[in-house]
Amino acid sequence: MNIHIKTAWDHVRRAPFQAMAAIFVLTITFFVITIITILGYSSSQVLKYFETRPQVITFLKDDITPEKISALQNKLEADNRVSEVSYISKEQALEIYKKATAGNPLLSELVSPSIFPASLEFSLVDLSYANDLIEEIKGEEIVDQVGFTASLGGEETLSDVVNRLRTFSNYIKIGGGAFALLLTSTSFLVLIVIIGMRMTSRRGEIEVLDLIGATPGFIRSPIIYEAIIYAITGVFIGWLIALLLVLYATPSLISYFGEIPVVPKDTLKLFGLFGLILGAEFLIGLFLAVSGSILAVLRVKRK
Amino acid sequence: MLKLENVTKTFGKIVALKDINFNIGDSEFVFITGASGAGKTTLLRLMLRELLPDSGKIELDKEDITKLPSKQIPRLRQKIGVVFQDFKVLGERTIKENVEVALAVIGLPKNDWEARVEHVLKLVGLTDRADLFPAQLSGGELQRVSLARALVVNPKIILADEPTGNLDWETADKLMDLFEKINSEGKSIIMATHNKLIIDKMNKRVIELKEGGVFSDSESKVKTKSEKGKK
Numbered sequence: 001m002n003i004h005i006k007t008a009w010d011h012v013r014r015a016p017f018q019a020m021a022a023i024f025v026l027t028i029t030f031f032v033i034t035i036i037t038i039l040g041y042s043s044s045q046v047l048k049y050f051e052t053r054p055q056v057i058t059f060l061k062d063d064i065t066p067e068k069i070s071a072l073q074n075k076l077e078a079d080n081r082v083s084e085v086s087y088i089s090k091e092q093a094l095e096i097y098k099k100a101t102a103g104n105p106l107l108s109e110l111v112s113p114s115i116f117p118a119s120l121e122f123s124l125v126d127l128s129y130a131n132d133l134i135e136e137i138k139g140e141e142i143v144d145q146v147g148f149t150a151s152l153g154g155e156e157t158l159s160d161v162v163n164r165l166r167t168f169s170n171y172i173k174i175g176g177g178a179f180a181l182l183l184t185s186t187s188f189l190v191l192i193v194i195i196g197m198r199m200t201s202r203r204g205e206i207e208v209l210d211l212i213g214a215t216p217g218f219i220r221s222p223i224i225y226e227a228i229i230y231a232i233t234g235v236f237i238g239w240l241i242a243l244l245l246v247l248y249a250t251p252s253l254i255s256y257f258g259e260i261p262v263v264p265k266d267t268l269k270l271f272g273l274f275g276l277i278l279g280a281e282f283l284i285g286l287f288l289a290v291s292g293s294i295l296a297v298l299r300v301k302r303k
Numbered sequence: 304m305l306k307l308e309n310v311t312k313t314f315g316k317i318v319a320l321k322d323i324n325f326n327i328g329d330s331e332f333v334f335i336t337g338a339s340g341a342g343k344t345t346l347l348r349l350m351l352r353e354l355l356p357d358s359g360k361i362e363l364d365k366e367d368i369t370k371l372p373s374k375q376i377p378r379l380r381q382k383i384g385v386v387f388q389d390f391k392v393l394g395e396r397t398i399k400e401n402v403e404v405a406l407a408v409i410g411l412p413k414n415d416w417e418a419r420v421e422h423v424l425k426l427v428g429l430t431d432r433a434d435l436f437p438a439q440l441s442g443g444e445l446q447r448v449s450l451a452r453a454l455v456v457n458p459k460i461i462l463a464d465e466p467t468g469n470l471d472w473e474t475a476d477k478l479m480d481l482f483e484k485i486n487s488e489g490k491s492i493i494m495a496t497h498n499k500l501i502i503d504k505m506n507k508r509v510i511e512l513k514e515g516g517v518f519s520d521s522e523s524k525v526k527t528k529s530e531k532g533k534k
């Protein structure tokens with residue numbers, strides 16, 4: 001083993017309470033950072049889901065030719081106020097209805113495809129275009145009715161929901177970010193304090209090493225390694241606990257939120273997301289460890 | 304190999320050393336003596352570049368170490384073995400590890416450690432204490448650890464500041480035999496001490512400091528081993 005890592009490890013073993021304090025603080029910090037990141041991800045997923053839901057449904061008259069339908073569809077697609085245009089045929093409309101009423105066979109058996117009109121659904125780039133656009137589309141000859149579906153039961157419009165979600169999502173990002181920053185700073189300070197204690201308790205040794213010709217790097221290395229041991233351990237444990245928690249909660253999250261992708265449904269993607277978070281956290285941890293120990297070393301030296 | 308020219312060192316108003324001049328040759332054994340406060344330690348610290356003189360030159364191997372940029376100080380110190388009055392062994396490491404640390408410091412590959420460590424531990428007679436911790440050793444043994452650590456990097460010169468200061472006469476005497484042996488193998492030794500018994504017994508060159516100046520230097524008599532050094 002590298003002599004510096006061995007020295008660092010000896011220090012950890014000889015002062016287990018200091019080591020535990022450092023590791024606990026880092027564990028909590030990175031547990032919270034992981035959870036906040038996941039919450040941030042989920043809230044933006046939910047937001048995206050609602051933002052991209054069709055907001056305007058154009059019900060088409062019966063018995064019109066496919067050419068006319070695609071003409072209107074093309075026209076809408078070309079309109080830069082409009083996004084995500086899709087055509088729903090009578091049969092698809094029935095399917096959707098059947099799915100929605102799956103729990104109630106009486107309702108689903110009552111209907112035949114003919115009572116559902118075909119429709120063109122689309123979202124608006126900005127909800128403020130809604131009135132003008134709806135008026136324009138009503139003038140199209142194949143259009144029967146235009147529904148501004150952006151109401152999710154009750155009098156709440158989709159734009160209200162989206163706005164509320166956006167605020168919520170921002171709170172998570174700002175509040176969570178501030179909290180994460182506070183914890184990160186605490187970890188940083190704890191690391192500096194503990195490394196400073198280590199420097200003080202090693203003062204005699206450092207003096208000797210200096211006199212027998214050790215370079216500053218040689219003297220610093222075990223201390224930096226020690227901080228890195230704390231950081232890596234803390235990051236890993238905090239991340240692992242968060243991962244286990246999310247894995248444990250995923251089935252109920254998925255069944256609660258249904259088709260809203262609050263967490264990636266496919267396991268590979270979920271692990272990909274967590275892998276990414278772990279990578280970023282290792283970098284943050286390394287940065288804290290290295291900069292904290294260098295700062296502590298410089299401070300002790302100046303005294 | 305070591306040459307001091309008009310070296311002066313003050314601490315504020317205290318003049319610790321003034322206008323020191325002397326020359327020390329290869330494999331020479333020199334005592335620096337003088338009353339407490341005469342400036343012996345200060346002189347050794349200047350040689351290690353722990354301190355910078357106010358004026359004057361200190362040349363080691365023809366290199367003026369007072370001009371050395373601080374980045375080069377470790378390289379200078381790696382060429383010098385040091386032994387301290389209070390041993391300065393690392394309490395949390397075994398005897399063997401204490402010696403190994405010096406090899407790690409000079410960056411010697413680990414494969415070469417074993418033979419060197421064994422050699423110096425045998426030389427100072429501590430082979431069977433290798434795996435003990437400093438707290439388990441006597442003062443004389445600790446000073447031998449310190450000497451082994453200084454020797455293991457194979458320095459050309461050894462600085463010792465009152466190495467016998469904390470030892471009884473008999474132990475000190477044995478330690479001096481060891482220094483003598485090391486000197487006979489070609490290493491220069493500069494030893495600060497006020498122990499007249501030792502100086503008289505060893506019959507080496509003696510530089511006596513008094514109030515920061517060179518009071519006497521037995522240099523001329525050094526080559527003729529029959530003569531005694533001045534007090």
Ligand SMILES: Nc1ncnc2c1ncn2[C@@H]1O[C@H](COP(=O)(O)OP(=O)(O)O)[C@@H](O)[C@H]1O
Nearest residue numbers: 314317318319338339340341342343344345346
């Ligand atoms: N760091 C220092 N600051 C102020 N004065 C010092 C310092 N180091 C040594 N001195 C003074 O320099 C003089 C020589 O000290 P020193 O070299 O330790 O003497 P010795 O080792 O011969 O006993 C003493 O008067 C001492 O008080």
Ligand SMILES: [Mg+2]
Nearest residue numbers: 343344345464
């Ligand atoms: Mg002294």
